[in-house]
Amino acid sequence: MQNQIETLEVGQFKLTIMCDSHLLLPVKWAFHGIKQQHWSSAVELSSANSFRCPVNVIHCEAGPHSVIIDTGIGEPHPTRKIYDAEFSLQQVVDLKTNLSQAGIEIAAVTAVIFSHSDWDHIMGATVEGQGERQPFFPQARHFIMNGGWEHDEVTGAVDSVANIHLSVLKKHGQLQLLDKMHTVAPGITMIPSPGHAAEHAHVRLSSNQETLFCSGDLFHHPIMITHPDWIPYGNDRENLLTSRQAVIAEALDLNAYLFGAHFPFPGIGKLVKEHDLVKWVPTIIGHC
């Protein structure tokens, strides 16, 4: 049976994971330069050229703080069209419906964290209203690391998807660009982890000695935790490898949960080390 919402408690934090959509990722991109025989047993192909992965959105209720980490693909609109086609995008349940079903009030969300400025993580942050785009979360401060989209703004790439959505948040005074590690709320910390994107950050959620890492797009498939040197095409190899190794080491050390934005729903698992190989083992088996 399908269920697009799962919950988990980490210390005193209540986490809700929502399946927003699915997309097809090209294997040539994800496993660039790696022979198929090495990854074929771990990767379920949807076609000869791609594998299907979800876009998972996670919410953390931490006392008075209501925090969303990445916002999914948002409503259908012109900026989404190109991705609908290129990645065979399939919405599962839109963010508004998911939040309503999970009992999360949109106006009560206090913070939105972006792991980076790629379209599948930011498009849900704005919505059409009164003839122009508006922040979807009207009361939230939005956080992203410096080093990504503002380059588009400066160079005049006004049509870039990041520019379209993040500039709305900036105009409304709701966007905060960060230069370094930042604690968004007690126990909720953004940590720079460049490589997939210059502005990429992961999020550490810690409460009562329990920890969960939201790894964003550090890994597009769990097999990349076992093989952190399998670097997607066009990513910054040196930085991504360093960022991945740091998160893997800390997650092992703390026996922490590790959540992947594109891991099989709900994307929550723990790391186990067997004969020097680290594996991600799902804690919750969901279906979406």
Ligand SMILES: [Zn+2]
């Ligand atoms: Zn992504």
